[in-house]
Amino acid sequence: PPISVRPSILLQSAAIQRNKRCLLAYHQTRLDRIQQLYYWQSQEASEESMCPPEIEFLRDYEKLVQSFQASTGVSWDLRSQTVPPQPSDRVQVRVVNADKFDGGPIVLESGVSVVLTVGSTHYLLYSDVE
DSSP states (O other): OOOOOOOHHHHHHHHHHHHHHHHHHHHHHHHHHHHHHHSSSHHHHHTTTTOOHHHHHHHHHHHEEEEEEHHOOOSSGGGGGGSOOOOEEEEEOOOOOTTTSSSEEEOOOOEHHHHHOOOEEEEEEEHHOO
């Protein structure tokens, strides 16, 4: 293409990529909420606010949970838990730039002492990282 058209092509390509990222983020958020509905509410009550593909996803998710329970021998109902499964309470922290630190140990809220050196990786409590 001519040089005068290239900026508009690049702009259109960037806009398409941004729209794809936004759409994928929306879908991931929606699926996360549907999974939370599985743990918090009965299936009949939650299906009222969903479209047919979302209802199908919920049913497939329920089958997946049931097959997991059968394969691991878990005998209790995971839906009976008061809190849905949570991700790990730890966060991976990688030190990229330690200019602001003097290289000595840092004591975190939990009482853990950590030395931050460039290139090191630490698994810290989420509350300490906040």
